[in-house]
Amino acid sequence: MKILFVAAEAVPLAKVGGMGDVVGALPQFLRKMGHDVRVFMPYYGFLSDKLDIPEEPVWLGSAMFQEFAVYETFLPGTDVPLYLFGHPVFDPRRIYYGEDEDWRFTFFANGASEFAWNYEDWKPEILHCHDWHTGMIPVWMQETPEIKTIFTIHNLAYQGPWRWRLDQMTWCPWYMQGHNTMAAAVQSADLVSTVSPTYAKQIQTSAYGENLDGLMSFISGKLWGILNGVDVERYNPETDRYIVENFNAETLDQRAANKSALQEELGLEMNEGRFLMGMVTRLVEQKGIDLLLQILDRFMAYTDAQFVLLGTGDHYYESQMWHMAARYPGRMSVQILHNDGLARRIYAGCDVFLMPSRFEPCGITQMMAMRYGCIPIVRRTGGLVDTVKHHDPLNQDGWGYCFDRYEPLDFFTCMVRTWESFRYPQYWREMQKRAMSLDFSWDKSAQEYVRMYKQVLGLSQTDLLPEEKRALGLPVDEPETSTVSAS
């Protein structure tokens, strides 16, 4: 199958949050399964620092009365072809923000559609669109039945420009339904997915539907919930170059060196016995920062814990966290920056990872933390339900601590319980081992996406490509026959 991912972010080139992880990783796994998957994203001004981009474009087009150029290269370190949408509006060294955000991404979506319609050398059968930035693509593609569209919701809270604004900026066809980009996208796309089974159900309720719950229930017949994975090769404590000491579930003793190194790096008291809590996050309402602010001071005063936060986002939260850190010198460190290396050192060095999210479509950081033996404390919502099992001391099961209600007292109690469990090292270690042995690789999710692609193309689910069989560990018949490719 020929699939073009269209998105605003893709690791390792451009990433603000988890969507970039998905768009950068999933295509590699789908290609391993024999599918021709490529990525289309903006040519941001900072990209030329990160990879060599040919000077000659492979295609020139126009959209919204603007000329643009498309350059072809590869996602670094992979065989995934990458098309870069070049126009001066993307020259600034930023991904989001700025007053022109609505315009520049609607233009990007229009450019991607033009490319899919008119580029002669490669024709996608499916456009896999990610979040509102690409939301108009399914609308425009409605009149092009030979190209199917899949729209994946990574974050329903950001719904893109309203219809009146779209009307001002570009052409909204008469058949466009919905009052903003997100609403239009889910109605027009052939299939819609979100990034965990629990979140797929939750967005059909008023508590999580962001005012689109009615619409989500209405389209539930074409709504899939597919859990994200983690790039287990990039994020591997056994080989990670960014941490001080490599380790695995069998050599957990070596993990202690990472804790000391992190304490030293961030100016915390170097003491192995301290309960070290970490958080790597966008500092936005979604992530439960307001809940944390209500209890952190009390918890720090009540215990001997240490706390590390790495994140950027709303200035209000940034300054609140700074002020809090100033009250606990040597015990709390707040790093307002984006730094992948430090994020890994936090996963490898902290004892627990906090994720008290108000809502969480999937959440990748808790999976990364578990992979590095860091026990998650999470609110039971969205993908956190699907990935974190509450500890069960009687049966020695579970690998995290969960609370249900979005209430400071519930979060506080959960943290105190975790802190108490931490006093039992043998028990704690077993829990770390269970967390580290979980399989969060992309293979399983990639199989689900393949099922979805086959459904949208009307292909049989049972006929597998030889590469798919190999990925599933099934015997490959001789001679190999390729039965599913519609290309």
Ligand SMILES: Nc1ncnc2c1ncn2[C@@H]1O[C@H](COP(=O)(O)OP(=O)(O)O[C@H]2O[C@H](CO)[C@@H](O)[C@H](O)[C@H]2O)[C@@H](O)[C@H]1O
């Ligand atoms: N300051 C910082 N420095 C370094 N790295 C940082 C960082 N802040 C965040 N990150 C990284 O960004 C990613 C965050 O991913 P998440 O999935 O946890 O959340 P996000 O809300 O961005 O994603 C949205 O999309 C994803 C993908 O579908 C869903 O899992 C999620 O629920 C949804 O909210 C992780 O790779 C993390 O390490």
